[in-house]
Amino acid sequence: MSASNTRERGAAIDIMGATKRYGNFTALDDVSLHIEPGEFMTLLGPSGSGKTTTLNVVAGFTDLTSGDLAVGGKSIVALPAHKRNIGVVFQHYALFPHMTVGKNVAYPLTLRGMDKQARDRLVVRALDMVKMADFAHRYPSELSGGQQQRVALARAIVFDPPLLLMDEPLGALDKKLREWLQLEIKRIHRELGTTFVYVTHDQEEALVLSDRIAVFNQGRIEQVGTGRQLYDEPTTLFVAKFIGESTSLRGAAQTSGNETSLTIAGQKIVAGGKLAGGRKPVVLLRPEKLSLAGTNTPPASGQNSLTGEVSEAIYLGSGSKYQVTLRDGSVAIVRSSLEATPFSIGDTVDLRWSVVDAKLLADDDRADMTMT
C-alpha cells in the first residue's frame, strides 16, 4: 500500500540528447536517459566521464549546449536553478557555516515563505529522518563529516522535492562511515519515495544503492541496467572492466559460421558467438566462472582450457583467489570455492571454463586507459 503511495512522490526524469561543449571539449555527448518515478539511479564512471556534468545540468548549475530535460514530463531546461525545486546534496556538504543546523534545514522553507510553526515541524521531521534532531542548535563546524552530510541530506529533502540529486555525497568519508550511511540513504529513499539520482565513481557503492546504474565514459553513457545486468551482460568492455573483477583474453581470431575461436599461445579456445562488424574480439571471464585443474585431468565437454602458472594464491576464508599467468603473458583472476583442489604459487595448472560462461566483446583500448 505504502509502496504505491510513496512512488507518486517521485518524478520521472528524462534527459534527451543532452550535449555540453566547452570550446573544443565535449563534456556530454548526446546523453539520453529515462529515470522512472521513485527510482534510485546511479551515474557511475571515472572522473571526467560526464556524470557530474549531467548532475549539474539537471540541477541547473550548468546550461546545456543542446538537448532537453524534463522532470515529471515538463521541460525544465529554461528554468533557473532556484525554480527547479530539486534537492541537491554536495560532496563537501555545503552547509552554511554562519547558520545553525536548524537554520540550515529551515532555509529552503524560509525561502518558500512558510510560517514558523509549519517550518519548525518540517525541520524536526527532516532532522528526525536523518537522526540529527538533537543537533539543531549546533553550528556545522561542531559536527563530524558524517553528521554534516546527514544535515545536508535533511536540508535537501525538507521541502519535499520530487527529485534528489547527490554528488558523491560520501566521497569525503572513511570506509566504515560510508558503508553505514549507504544503508541510511537506502532507507531514506525507501521511506520518501523520491526519485534519487546519485553520482559516484565507486562501483561497489553503486551496486549497494541503486535500482539501476548508468555507466558513463568520456561524456557518453556506455550502458544502463541493474547491477546484475551490468555484471552478467556487459555490452562493452569498458562496462565489464568497470563493474567487478574480470579477466580478458585476446588472441588471433577465426570465425567459422556462427562461432568465433581464439588461438592464445598455441592453444585454441571456443569464444562463443560472432561479433558484428568484424571488430577485434575479447573474451571476458568473471573470476567465479573460472576454475583451476591439474594439467593431467581432461576438460569436460563444452569447457575451454588454457595452460598457465599460478603466480599468486590468496586464502580468503570463504574461498581462495588465484592469479594465473598464461603463456601469452596475460593474467587471469580466479575465485574458487573451499571444496576446490588448492594450488600453490608456481604450480602449472589448466584454466577451465564453460563456453557459455564467457562473454565475447569488441576490443576497446579506452577500457584499459581508465582502469588502473
Added chain:
Amino acid sequence: MSRTSHTLSAGGENARPAGTVQGPQRRLRLAAYPSLLAMPALLLLIAAMGYPLLTVTLRSFSDPAWGLQNYVWFFSTPVNVTVLWRTFSIAAWVTIVCVIAAYPYAYLMTAVGPRLRLVLILCVLVPFWVSGVVRTLAWVILLQDSGIINSVIRLLGFDGVKLIRTQTGVVIGMAQVLLPFMILPLYSVMRGIDLRLVQAARSLGARQARAFLQIYLPLSLPGVFAGAIIVFILSLGFYITPALLGGPRSTMLSTLVQSQVLSLLNWGRGGAMGVVLLVATFVLLALAAPLMRQRHKQASRS
C-alpha cells in the same frame, strides 16, 4: 652496522648524565620559549613606538608645566574640536568609499582565472611602489580647477566642480591611496568562501541576489571589517594627502599637530592632540568590537 649503532647508543647513554647539565638544556632553550622569536620585532616596537609615545604623553602633561593645561586648551578651542570631528568624519567617508570600491574588485579577483587575477593584484600593488607624494601630486593635476576632470565636465556642458582644496578631493585622494588595504583583506576572506554554498542556496530556492545577500555577504563581512579598521585608522593619521589636496576647510588633525610641533615648537599641545586622537580611536574600536567579534566567530566556523 649493528655494531656502530650499538656503540652510538652506548655513547649516548654515557654522555647523558653529564649532558643533562649543559647540552640538552641548551638546545631546548629556543623551543621552550618560542616567544623569543618575537624579540627583534618587539625591540623595534619598543624603541620606535613605545618610547616616543611615552614621551609624547608625558610632555602633553608636563610641557610647559605639569598639569592638564594642554587638554584644557585643546577642548576649549573650537577649531581643535571641529578638526577632530572632521578627522573622524573624513576617515569614515574614506572607509565607506573604499568598501564600495573594493568589494566588487575583490570579488572579481576570486572569480577570474589565475592570469587575470595576477593582473588585478598588480593593479592593486603597483600604486604601493609609487611614493605617496607623487601619487598625491597626480591627484592635484587631476582634481585642480583646470584639471582633466573639470575640463571633461565643462566639455559636457556642465559647470565645473570644486574638487581641489575641498573635503571631497581629500576623500578621493585618500581612498585611492588606502584602497589596497581594503582590497587585500577582503580578497583573502572571499577566497576562502566556498562558492558551492551559493549554488546550494540556489538549489534550495534562492534567487541569485538573495543567495548573495544571505550567504555570501555575511561570510565576507570579516574581510570588510578587517579592511575597514585598517583603512579607518590609517586615515586618522593621514598627513601628506590632506595637506596637498585639502584647503583650510579640510585640515585634519595631523596637520594641526605638525604646525604645533614643528612651526610653533609647542610639544605639549601637539602631544595632547596625539593623545586625544589615540584615545578617541581606542574608544571607537571598543564600541565596534562586540559587533565584529560576533561576525568573526560565525565566519570562523566554516
